[in-house]
Amino acid sequence: MKSFLFILIIMGLYFTGVLEIDRCLVHAEDILFTDDFEKKEIGLKNWRSDMEISPYWKIKKIKGNRVLSGKGHAFIDTGDNDWTDYILKIEVKRRAGTFQIGFRISENGRYYIGFDENKDLLYLRKNKPRGKNFDLVEKDVQIDQNQWCTLKIAIQGDNIKVFVDEELKIAYTDTDSLLYGCISLISLDGSKVYFDNVRIESLVN
Numbered sequence: 001m002k003s004f005l006f007i008l009i010i011m012g013l014y015f016t017g018v019l020e021i022d023r024c025l026v027h028a029e030d031i032l033f034t035d036d037f038e039k040k041e042i043g044l045k046n047w048r049s050d051m052e053i054s055p056y057w058k059i060k061k062i063k064g065n066r067v068l069s070g071k072g073h074a075f076i077d078t079g080d081n082d083w084t085d086y087i088l089k090i091e092v093k094r095r096a097g098t099f100q101i102g103f104r105i106s107e108n109g110r111y112y113i114g115f116d117e118n119k120d121l122l123y124l125r126k127n128k129p130r131g132k133n134f135d136l137v138e139k140d141v142q143i144d145q146n147q148w149c150t151l152k153i154a155i156q157g158d159n160i161k162v163f164v165d166e167e168l169k170i171a172y173t174d175t176d177s178l179l180y181g182c183i184s185l186i187s188l189d190g191s192k193v194y195f196d197n198v199r200i201e202s203l204v205n
């Protein structure tokens with residue numbers, strides 16, 4: 001009876017998608033991009049923005065560790081349209097205000113997650129067509145100020161999963177999905193946010 005229950009629980013987790021990410025991780029192959037901001041000579045050359053970078057984005061050395069610091073309403077991108085199914089892992093620390101992280105950004109639109117620090121909500125939104133924003137999911141999540149947290153976004157086909165400190169917080173299937181594109185780090189108005197250890201791995205089906 002006990003083993004029957006165990007099998008039922010495992011099957012339940014599998015079909016609700018909780019275990020699906022493990023299948024993704026097993027299949028993770030190429031590393032598309034990494035940046036720990038430690039290479040002084042590279043600086044922010046792997047990043048770009050439609051706006052001026054230097055007033056808003058700086059590499060700061062804190063206790064011997066270099067991090068990317070975003071200040072005010074600003075965004076910075078990396079990657080391209082070859083990026084389809086991938087896992088984005090990043091460490092984030094809110095010094096003030098809050099942040100968003102965009103993914104599968106292309107001429108067609110973008111997805112982005114963000115943290116609402118007033119309501120303690122993690123949200124997933126879609127901008128498609130460009131300029132029109134749609135709420136897809138909201139989830140109660142605590143992301144403390146002045147503490148590092150690890151965010152992981154896994155996108156495979158039309159499925160999106162978001163983990164905070166390795167805990168699955170959002171699982172969403174988009175029937176009208178954006179299929180490819182780069183990533184973006186965003187600091188919002190009046191905010192100061194640190195980012196570190198960006199790692200992007202491609203996924204295969």
Ligand SMILES: [Ca+2]
Binds near residue numbers: 038065197
């Ligand atoms: Ca670093």
